[in-house]
Amino acid sequence: MYELINYFRGYVRLRITGAAPEKCLNALSQEGIAFWGIIKEDDLHYSLFSYTADAAMVNRLAMKEFCSCELLAHFGFRAAFRGLRKRPVLLxxxxxxxxxxxxxxxxxxxxxxxGNTTLHEQEILRALKTLDIAVGTWGANINSERTKNQMLNLVPELQWIAVNRTGGYLQVLLHERAMPDKDEDPYQFANVIAARDGVLTEVSVLEGMKLCAAGQTVRKGQLLVSGYEDYGQMTRVVRASAEIYATTWHTGTLVMPSQAMEKVYTGEQWTQKTLLIGEKRINLYGNSGIYTDNCDKIISTRVLSLPGGYDFPIVLETAVYRQYRLVPRELSPLIAQEQLETAWERLTVSAMIAGEIQSTEASVIRSGELYVLNANSTCKEMIARAMPITIADDGAVAKENTNDGTDYQRREN
Amino acid sequence: MKEKLIDDLAGKLSIPAESFASVPLTELRGKRNVCVENHGGIMEYTDERVKVAVRRGAICVIGSDLCIERMTRRRVEIRGNIRALELE
Known part of the structure; x- marks a missing residue:
C-alpha cells in the first residue's frame, strides 16, 4: 500500500552530505517530514527517499544542520509520465x-x-435494428429480456432467442421453430397424370390405383395412377403417388443472331477505396464514383479482425473498375452451333421434372443474320405429375378428372 | 516523581503509558526489525550500532548491517541483524 501511495504522490532520492548527517535526520523527523530507505553510504553521506513535495524543505533543513542536500533521482507517476508532455502524439x-x-x-x-439455419443473418440484424439495436448502440440500453420478447414477436420463425452483451460484443443465440416441409403438397387427395407424351419404361406406384404399365404409350394429361382405390364394396380416396419414367421426345427451334457483342477492355482502370465503419461509408476518393462508361466492377473487402476471429465493424472496400467497350463480332458457325446446342440442352433439362437426355439430333442453318437450330432430343424423363382432387362440401368428389377408370367414377357417370 | 505518578495512573486506569506521555515504546519483531516510538532523534548511526535518543536516556540497537528503514516524528524503524538492545 505504501508503495502505491508513494508512486502516486511522487518521491525523490536525496543524498545528504555533512559532518553529522544524523542530526539532519533528527531535524527532518522533528519537522514531520516523512523519509525512508535511509542508507549510510559512509560517515559523511546518507541517502534517503522523501516525497517530492518535501524535497525543498529537506534541502532547507539540511542546510540548517550544516549539511548539503543533493537530488539524485525522481520516482513515481509524474516522473514516469513527465516525458509525455514533450510527446503529444504518444499522449x-x-x-x-x-x-x-x-x-x-x-x-x-x-x-x-x-444458431440460424434457414433464417438469414441479415433478417435477424434487420429485426434487431427495428428495436434500435445495431452497431454503435450504447450497450447499457439493451435489455436482454425485453429484446428477447420483442424479437419473438417480430420474427415468428424463432422459437427462442438470447441476446448477451460482453463489452462491445453482442452475441445473439437463437433456435428456429420447426416449420412444416414446404415441399409437401398442400392438398390431401390427388391423381397422377402424365406430364408429357411418351412410352412408359418404369412404373413404380407408391399410393393409389395403377392404371398403366411399362411399354404403354401415354398422352399428356392421361391418368396414370388414380387417387380412388376401389375395394369393390367401398372406394377410398387417397393422394396417389408414383414415380413413372418414360421415353419422351423434345422438339424445338432456337435462334440466335450471327453477330454478338463482345467486351473489349480498353486497359483503363480505376481503384476506389471506401472505409465502412459500422453502417457509415466514408469514401476515400474525391469524385462521386459514378461512371457512365461501360465498366466491370470488382469489389474486394478487408475486414479488421482479431486473431480469435472476431470481426470489427471496420471494413476497407476496394472497388476496381475496368472500362470496356462493346464490339460487334461475327460468330463462326461452329461456335454458334456449340452455343445453340448448349442452350438447347439446358432448356430441355429444365423442362423435365427429372430425367436425362439420351440422344439429340440437331442441325444448324444460317438464315440471313440468324443462326437457326432445329433439334430433336430423346429423353428418359419422369412424367408423373400429381393432380389434386377437390371434394365438394357435401362430400361428393368434384369431377375434375375425365376418367379415372374406377367403379366409383363409372357409377357417377 | 512525575513519571512515577504517570505510571501509577496508567496502571490504575489500565491505559498504556506511552499513549498520553512521551514514554518510549520499543517493539522488537524477530531479530530483523525494531521499532522505537516516542523517540528524540538519532544520536549515533553506524552499521553495527544505532543509538536513538528517548526521554531521559537512549536505546541502543546493536547488530550488523543496521539501517534506518523509516523515520517519522514519532517513530523510527531499524532493520538489520539485531544482536542486542541496550537501555542507557
Whole structure:
C-alpha cells in the first residue's frame, strides 16, 4: 500500500552530505517530514527517499544542520509520465487507448448471430435494428429480456432467442421453430397424370390405383395412377403417388443472331477505396464514383479482425473498375452451333421434372443474320405429375378428372 | 516523581503509558526489525550500532548491517541483524 501511495504522490532520492548527517535526520523527523530507505553510504553521506513535495524543505533543513542536500533521482507517476508532455502524439495515443478500453466497450461494435439455419443473418440484424439495436448502440440500453420478447414477436420463425452483451460484443443465440416441409403438397387427395407424351419404361406406384404399365404409350394429361382405390364394396380416396419414367421426345427451334457483342477492355482502370465503419461509408476518393462508361466492377473487402476471429465493424472496400467497350463480332458457325446446342440442352433439362437426355439430333442453318437450330432430343424423363382432387362440401368428389377408370367414377357417370 | 505518578495512573486506569506521555515504546519483531516510538532523534548511526535518543536516556540497537528503514516524528524503524538492545 505504501508503495502505491508513494508512486502516486511522487518521491525523490536525496543524498545528504555533512559532518553529522544524523542530526539532519533528527531535524527532518522533528519537522514531520516523512523519509525512508535511509542508507549510510559512509560517515559523511546518507541517502534517503522523501516525497517530492518535501524535497525543498529537506534541502532547507539540511542546510540548517550544516549539511548539503543533493537530488539524485525522481520516482513515481509524474516522473514516469513527465516525458509525455514533450510527446503529444504518444499522449494522444495513450488517451485514445484508454478511451477505447473504458468508453468504446460500452458501445456495441460486433453482432454475432449464431444458431440460424434457414433464417438469414441479415433478417435477424434487420429485426434487431427495428428495436434500435445495431452497431454503435450504447450497450447499457439493451435489455436482454425485453429484446428477447420483442424479437419473438417480430420474427415468428424463432422459437427462442438470447441476446448477451460482453463489452462491445453482442452475441445473439437463437433456435428456429420447426416449420412444416414446404415441399409437401398442400392438398390431401390427388391423381397422377402424365406430364408429357411418351412410352412408359418404369412404373413404380407408391399410393393409389395403377392404371398403366411399362411399354404403354401415354398422352399428356392421361391418368396414370388414380387417387380412388376401389375395394369393390367401398372406394377410398387417397393422394396417389408414383414415380413413372418414360421415353419422351423434345422438339424445338432456337435462334440466335450471327453477330454478338463482345467486351473489349480498353486497359483503363480505376481503384476506389471506401472505409465502412459500422453502417457509415466514408469514401476515400474525391469524385462521386459514378461512371457512365461501360465498366466491370470488382469489389474486394478487408475486414479488421482479431486473431480469435472476431470481426470489427471496420471494413476497407476496394472497388476496381475496368472500362470496356462493346464490339460487334461475327460468330463462326461452329461456335454458334456449340452455343445453340448448349442452350438447347439446358432448356430441355429444365423442362423435365427429372430425367436425362439420351440422344439429340440437331442441325444448324444460317438464315440471313440468324443462326437457326432445329433439334430433336430423346429423353428418359419422369412424367408423373400429381393432380389434386377437390371434394365438394357435401362430400361428393368434384369431377375434375375425365376418367379415372374406377367403379366409383363409372357409377357417377 | 512525575513519571512515577504517570505510571501509577496508567496502571490504575489500565491505559498504556506511552499513549498520553512521551514514554518510549520499543517493539522488537524477530531479530530483523525494531521499532522505537516516542523517540528524540538519532544520536549515533553506524552499521553495527544505532543509538536513538528517548526521554531521559537512549536505546541502543546493536547488530550488523543496521539501517534506518523509516523515520517519522514519532517513530523510527531499524532493520538489520539485531544482536542486542541496550537501555542507557
Amino acid at each position: 494522444l495515443g495513450l488517451l485514445l487507448a484508454l478511451t477505447a478500453t473504458f468508453v468504446l466497450q460500452g458501445f456495441v461494435w460486433t453482432i454475432q448471430v449464431e
